[in-house]
Amino acid sequence: MSNKIKVAQFGLGPIGQSSVRLLAERKNFEIVGGIDIQPALAGKNLGEVCGLPGLKAKIYPSFEEMGKKVKPDVIVHTAGSRAKISFEQCKPMLQKGLAVVSSCEELLFPAHRAPKESAAMDKLCRKSGGRILGTGVNPGFVLRSEEHTSELQSPCNLVCRLLLEKK
Numbered sequence: 001m002s003n004k005i006k007v008a009q010f011g012l013g014p015i016g017q018s019s020v021r022l023l024a025e026r027k028n029f030e031i032v033g034g035i036d037i038q039p040a041l042a043g044k045n046l047g048e049v050c051g052l053p054g055l056k057a058k059i060y061p062s063f064e065e066m067g068k069k070v071k072p073d074v075i076v077h078t079a080g081s082r083a084k085i086s087f088e089q090c091k092p093m094l095q096k097g098l099a100v101v102s103s104c105e106e107l108l109f110p111a112h113r114a115p116k117e118s119a120a121m122d123k124l125c126r127k128s129g130g131r132i133l134g135t136g137v138n139p140g141f142v143l144r145s146e147e148h149t150s151e152l153q154s155p156c157n158l159v160c161r162l163l164l165e166k167k
Contacts, residue, residue, distance in 0.1 A: 007076060008035060010078070012034050014040070016034075019049040019076050034050075037062075042059060043058065068147045077100055077101065078103045081105050087121050090132055098132045101135060106132050107136065108134045
């Protein structure tokens, strides 16, 4: 019997693929599948798409399709920036009582942008035992140098050089 946490990745764009690579480095996680709506990815090997030849998990076109084959404990959601859309994407997972961790910025404090949806998700989670956590981390937000340069240098008397690099 494995004590590893079974994780599936929802959204396989650049952020999702990075998430898979980071999860693969952790010994306490078992990546059991990926989900993406791009028809070209359905049925492919998640490891091949993410540059991890040792990973033998499949990509599914939907959470419902994946659920017929594998049962994750946690879903990492990296498919949106808007609370309303992200809630709709996560709803089937929450109905199954799963834990969802999302990079959606608006889920950091969802009641601000989507108060009705937040109340509905809270009610759903209380009923199903599901959990959702918005980390609010999006690389586009973190590296908008034109907007954040003054904030980054504010504690300094003199800034000679500032380099922001997206990897």
